[in-house]
Amino acid sequence: MPWQSNGGGGDRGPWGQGPRRGGGGGQEPPNIEDLIRKGQDKFKNTFSGNVGGGKGFSLLLLLVIGGWLLTGFYRVNTNEAGVVLRFGEWTETTSPGLHYHLPAPIETVIKPKVTEINQIDIGFKGTGSVQGINYSVDLAKERQMLTGDENIVDVEFSVLWRISDAGKYLFKVDNPAQTIRTVAQSAVRDIIARTPIQQALTAGRGSIEREARENIQAILDEYESGVEVTQIKLTKVDPPAQVIEAFREVQRAEADREKTVNQAEAYKNDIVPRARGEAAKMMQEAEAYKAQVIAKAEGEASRFLAVYEEYKQAKDVTRKRMYLETMEQILANIDKVLIEKEGGVVPYLPLNELKKKQ
Structure with missing residues (x-):
């Protein structure tokens, strides 16, 4: 070691002092005051005596400034x-x-976290916990909203958002999280106030979520909040707990009414087309009968006119022919007996009896 060869001495310490051995042969501990004093002397010699007073201070100042600049x-x-x-x-x-x-x-x-999805729960205490929000509100009153048909519903929903512009988020809006919460409540209440309760409870939830996200985002953009709303989730839309049983009874009655109306509509859709078909059939038959009667009448009239024209040309012949045709029709289906004008019965061939046997 370097201090062991200082001045040709034997076993010496780092401060130039050799060990002192007593009667027991052990090493005595060094004097603390001497060690402090010698350390101060070496420090002064380094920055003042050996290098020069001004240069030592400048070097120390440069080291301090360099370390300060590195912190940037x-x-x-x-x-x-x-x-x-x-x-x-x-x-x-x-x-x-x-x-x-x-x-x-x-x-x-x-350095705010801009990719982290934050969640604000409204109307209930969920997993979302964002700094700067007053959670001491009455949740029962917060989630009660009035629908478009003047019914009360309990609405619980969550707002999922992230920081889109860190500078605006930090400095454009005071307490951004509370602002998002207030804007979200206002937007959802406005939409629910224009929505019937049945639509809010069933198929209208998706459209409510989409419209709420668009409205909230528009307001926050107007505030230059630097926030992007990624999703609105309706976790619960129900009537108040105090009247939920009565509401369910009303819903069952509404369902029965809808069922009865649907059955009546089904019967109507079945019977009306058949009645219309029967009516159309009767109309067509009447039209056909009308056409038949008219055609027959026109034929009879044409036949009468034709006969009349012939009658005018030969009245005696036509009168006789008409007489013979009429008698032929009358005598065709009756039993006939021929009697001579002068005497008895004239035998004849019974053609009608032979015709009956056939």
Whole structure:
């Protein structure tokens, strides 16, 4: 060791003092005051006596300034954004990576998490916990809303959001989380006030969520809040607990009414087309009978006119022919007996009897 060869001495310590052996042969502990004094002398010799007083102070000052300047390096993680403040004023926003700013207290950096999805629960105490929100409100009153048909419902929902612009989020709006909560309540109440209760309880929930997200985002953009609303989730839309049983009875009655109406509509849809078909059939038959009667009448009239024309040309012949045709029709289906004008019965061939046998 270097101190062991100092001045040719034997076993010496680092401060130039050899061990003292007593009667017991053990080593005595060094004097603390001597050690402090010698350390101070060496420090003074280094920065004043050996190098020079001005140069030593300058070197020390340069070391201090260099260390202070090195404190300006900072790193922004992938899930963060760096907001640089110069004497408390926002100057720029930096992306993830290694950056440099003027050391404190000239410039400082705030690094909020911009990719993290935050959740604010309204009307109930859920998993969402965001700093800066007053949770001492009456949740029962907070979730009660009036529908478009003047019914009361309990609405519980969550707002999922993230920071889209870190600078605006930190400095444009005072208490952004509470602002988001207030805006969300106002937007959802406005939509529920224009929605019938049946629609809010059933198929209208999806449209309520979409409209609420758009309205909330529009208001926050107008405030330049630097917040992006990613989703609105309606976790519960029910009548108040005090009247839920009565409401369910009303719903069952409504369901029965709808069932009866649907059955009546089904019967109507079955009987009306058949009645209309029967009516159309009767109309068609009547039209056919009408056409038949008219055609027959027109035929009879044409036949009469034709006969009349012939009658005018040969009245005697036509009269006789008409007489013979009429008698032929009359005598065709009756039994006939021929009697001569002068005498008895004239035998004849019974053709009608032969015809009956056939």
